[in-house]
Amino acid sequence: MNPALNIAVRAIRVGGKIISQYYDLKNITYTTEQSKILYFIYKIREKVFLSISSIIHQSYPKHSIINVCSKKKIINHDYQWLINPLNGTINFIKKIPHFCLSILIKEKNKICISVIYDPIKNDLFTAIKGQGAQLNGFRTRCCEYKNNIQNKIIALYFKEKNIKNTHLYTSLIQQFLQEKISLRQTGCSILDLAYLSSGKINAYIGFNEKSLRVTFGELQIRESGALITDFIGGHNYIENNILLVGQVNILKFILKKTRILNQKLI
Known part of the structure; x- marks a missing residue:
């Protein structure tokens, strides 16, 4: 070790x-x-x-x-x-x-x-840069997304800041429920990110998320094969305080939904 x-x-x-x-x-x-x-x-x-x-x-x-x-x-x-x-x-x-x-x-x-x-x-999540992520000593990977989005689990974090974010948040929830996606808002965002890195959940969406909390889970996410983006697929999630986390294919699915919703809210 x-x-x-x-x-x-x-x-x-x-x-x-x-x-x-x-x-x-x-x-x-x-x-x-x-x-x-x-x-x-x-x-x-x-x-x-x-x-x-x-x-x-x-x-x-x-x-x-x-x-x-x-x-x-x-x-x-x-x-x-x-x-x-x-x-x-x-x-x-x-x-x-x-x-x-x-x-x-x-x-x-x-x-x-x-x-x-x-x-x-007694769950211990660890990650070393370039050496992967582990849960209790066993190598972990994020969940892969193939064709079926149903029955996937998405964890959410939301702290009200402006009306547009509230509308986007509620609209996304409606879209996910229609797709039969399970939603979780657990109250512990760092642990949610660790769960994503170990394949327990499929994606994480944070509205007005504090950058430090993201930082604590960032290495775990990347070493598990997941990605972090903002709501337009860019890398300004820290500045925008809105982020998406997950395997590349599920991010594409969510980004498609957010682009459509953003256009409606403009």
């Missing part, structure tokens, strides 16, 4: 254990004050980050270790470890077992290793 990946796996499992303990022992509901809930989540993220970063620091004391949930600026360094201590916060709060931790390693600002961990299901 790659030495850096080995450390990342060891660290993320320790962080996952902490998350699992809080998930099992604490009953967080919206009946308490919102400020107390936010503070509690903040303390959990801090504890997870400190536990993960201490393990990394023992082996790589000169590398930058960054908590992406913190407001601190990212340090410009040749080696960066980006840590997302918890994605899928609402699921965690509401006791829905679909959330994850993730670690991203950058060398000279280029992503080289990605680790995503679901502590409840």
